Amino acid sequence: MQRVFITGASSGLGAALARHYAAQGACLALVARRADVLQQLAASLPHPERHRCYPLDVTDHGALAAAAADFIALAGGADVVIANAGISQGTLTEFAEDLAVFERIVATNLSATVATFAPFIATMKRQAAAGQACRLVGIGSVAGIRGIPGAGAYSASKAAVISYCESLRVELRGSGIRVVTIAPGYIDTPMTRINPYPMPFLMPAEKFAVRAQQAIAAGTSYRVIPWQMGMVAKLLRLLPNAVFDAVSAKAGRKPRNLPL
Numbered sequence: 018m019q020r021v022f023i024t025g026a027s028s029g030l031g032a033a034l035a036r037h038y039a040a041q042g043a044c045l046a047l048v049a050r051r052a053d054v055l056q057q058l059a060a061s062l063p064h065p066e067r068h069r070c071y072p073l074d075v076t077d078h079g080a081l082a083a084a085a086a087d088f089i090a091l092a093g094g095a096d097v098v099i100a101n102a103g104i105s106q107g108t109l110t111e112f113a114e115d116l117a118v119f120e121r122i123v124a125t126n127l128s129a130t131v132a133t134f135a136p137f138i139a140t141m142k143r144q145a146a147a148g149q150a151c152r153l154v155g156i157g158s159v160a161g162i163r164g165i166p167g168a169g170a171y172s173a174s175k176a177a178v179i180s181y182c183e184s185l186r187v188e189l190r191g192s193g194i195r196v197v198t199i200a201p202g203y204i205d206t207p208m209t210r211i212n213p214y215p216m217p218f219l220m221p222a223e224k225f226a227v228r229a230q231q232a233i234a235a236g237t238s239y240r241v242i243p244w245q246m247g248m249v250a251k252l253l254r255l256l257p258n259a260v261f262d263a264v265s266a267k268a269g270r271k272p273r274n275l276p277l
Contacts, residue, residue, distance in 0.1 A: 025102030145193025202246025
């Protein structure tokens with residue numbers, strides 16, 4: 018039975034991953050801010066008695082470490098840790114009030130990823146030495162490949178997650194722990210439904226969960242889902258700045274002043 022720790026589990030990608038892993042018989046730790054929604058999710062899953070809910074804000078690193086320790090003690094370890102918690106909102110540097118939003122997004126999307134992984138590494142090293150497969154999974158984004166106008170905080174945070182996971186992957190080389198970076202394109206979730214612009218290759222969250230779990234099980238270092246957005250991302254990276262700037266300037270902008 019796999020032991021899987023998922024942050025941002027109450028909705029969107031996190032909930033889809035929870036449902037997918039639970040259907041395979043996994044024991045889950047479900048982490049998110051909304052206790053009532055977590056409890057409803059856990060109750061809806063197969064074998065609800067196997068799952069543990071941890072209502073907390075991932076920017077509270079002490080609470081996150083305590084949840085990790087509790088899950089390790091209850092489950093006897095952890096096989097997959099998915100740092101999925103993430104928030105998004107339009108930000109514009111010209112508005113002073115957006116600085117606090119920028120800091121909140123970076124704290125949730127980047128710093129909390131580090132805080133999610135840290136409590137598990139020592140335990141996973143022991144498990145890996147005993148021949149168990151261990152995975153640390155960071156959720157980046159295609160938005161981290163090139164900066165999206167009007168979403169500087171989100172793009173910067175996801176670019177940092179991708180780079181951080183790459184650094185961690187090399188640091189843990191030889192330990193037996195695989196670091197997997199998943200970069201979603203447009204996935205149908207509450208976060209993307211507010212986008213006021215076309216979203217090519219939009220994928221249902223349930224289908225994303227299947228593809229993500231396959232990449233995680235294989236220990237793939239980096240995977241863009243869906244693959245078509247991976248091709249788009251590569252092309253965007255190859256575009257000269259002048260061309261990229263001219264095209265991106267016409268793109269729609271994510272709304273500002275949303276609840277986080």
